[in-house]
Amino acid sequence: MIDLRFFGFALRLRWKWLARTNQNSCWASLPSPRERLVDAMCDASLSVVVGDGANALSVVVGDGANALFWTDNWSSVGPLSLFAPALFKATSRTGRKRVLCDALQDRRWVRDICRAITVQVLRYYLRVWSLLSSVSLQPGQPDRFQWKWSSDGIYRASTTYRAFFNGATNLLGARELWKVRAPPKVKLFFWYALHRRLWTAERRARHGLQLSDTCALYDQAPESVSHLLLGCVFSRQVWFAVLRPLQLQSLQPDAHSDLDT
Numbered sequence: 001m002i003d004l005r006f007f008g009f010a011l012r013l014r015w016k017w018l019a020r021t022n023q024n025s026c027w028a029s030l031p032s033p034r035e036r037l038v039d040a041m042c043d044a045s046l047s048v049v050v051g052d053g054a055n056a057l058s059v060v061v062g063d064g065a066n067a068l069f070w071t072d073n074w075s076s077v078g079p080l081s082l083f084a085p086a087l088f089k090a091t092s093r094t095g096r097k098r099v100l101c102d103a104l105q106d107r108r109w110v111r112d113i114c115r116a117i118t119v120q121v122l123r124y125y126l127r128v129w130s131l132l133s134s135v136s137l138q139p140g141q142p143d144r145f146q147w148k149w150s151s152d153g154i155y156r157a158s159t160t161y162r163a164f165f166n167g168a169t170n171l172l173g174a175r176e177l178w179k180v181r182a183p184p185k186v187k188l189f190f191w192y193a194l195h196r197r198l199w200t201a202e203r204r205a206r207h208g209l210q211l212s213d214t215c216a217l218y219d220q221a222p223e224s225v226s227h228l229l230l231g232c233v234f235s236r237q238v239w240f241a242v243l244r245p246l247q248l249q250s251l252q253p254d255a256h257s258d259l260d261t
Contacts, residue, residue, distance in 0.1 A: 003164075009038050010161040016042045017155035021145050023066060045160070048074035049144040049153075060136045062143035064100030069109060074100065075131060084124035090115040101137055171195070173259075194259065198225050230257040 015032060018025070048067045050060060061067060067074050070081045070088055081088040081096075088096065095103070095112025103109040113125070146153030149163040177190055192198050201223035205213035215223040217234045229235055230253040239252050 006164045007157075007161055009035075009041065009164065010157045012038050013042055013045070013160055014155055014157060017046070017145075017147065020046065020066065041160075041164070043071065043073070043079065045148045045163070046073065047146055047148065048072055049146050050074060060138060061100060062137070062141045063139050064102075064104065064137045064143065066143040067100045069098045069100045069103035070096050072100075075135075077131065080128060080131075084128050086118065086120040087113070087124035087128060090117070090121045100143075104132065104135065104137065193225050193229060196225050198228070200225055200228055226258045230259065231255050 012032075012035070016038070019032070048061060061074055070091070071079050073079050075083070077083040091109070091112045092114045095109060095114075098108065098112070103112075109128075113121070115121075147155045147160075149159040150156050171194055173194055174191075177187060177194070180187065189198075196203075201210065201216065202213040204210045213222045215221055215227060215232055218227075218232045221227055221231070223232075227235075230239075233255075236253060236255075240249065243249055243252055
């Protein structure tokens with residue numbers, strides 16, 4: 001099942017990719033609405049292609065006319081706005097939008113520092129100064145960008161959509177639950193059960209809403225979601241009464257059954 005919300009985010013990221021890689025198009029300078037999740041995903045996915053320098057410590061970029069000095073990922077430490085957050089906050093709004101070549105020319109990025117010079121700002125200033133001493137631009141060589149989630153570095157909606165779910169885990173039974181023909185309130189109840197969000201005695205006791213977490217029906221074990229729906233003696237009697245006419249007694253849960261198994 002496709003999540004249309006995240007698929008829409010992936011399509012809107014295409015606009016940002018084309019706006020950075022095709023500056024000569026007539027629509028590249030058109031304003032686009034800012035969305036926090038889309039902007040964060042773009043910052044994490046888009047990086048500037050860096051070439052090999054004369055030595056291992058040098059960083060060679062393109063002409064710097066399209067790469068943003070503060071927010072683009074062109075340096076070995078990532079975006080400078082994240083590497084030196086205090087210095088970035090001390091920079092003027094105009095300075096935060098400078099491209100790389102403009103910021104490096106006559107060290108304009110230094111003149112953009114307009115707020116209080118604290119010890120923390122000075123510390124990050126020295127770090128950035130040292131970092132920039134190894135940066136070299138290539139006049140006449142346009143900046144090239146690459147997309148993190150594609151093997152060839154070119155934006156694709158399919159790989160970008162899947163990237164939104166990196167690190168996510170599948171919830172056992174969730175997909176099957178929403179396919180069942182049942183009233184929405186029944187599906188919602190079991191959805192909460194799968195997420196362990198039912199207000200059982202165990203959960204109420206954990207939140208300080210009652211003293212005991214024992215099952216009100218069984219009084220011999222904590223009233224967790226798994227116990228209430230599967231392991232409790234009364235629950236197993238209900239399961240037996242339902243499964244016996246269908247000749248499915250083998251599926252009856254036991255006292256140690258859990259929703260995850």
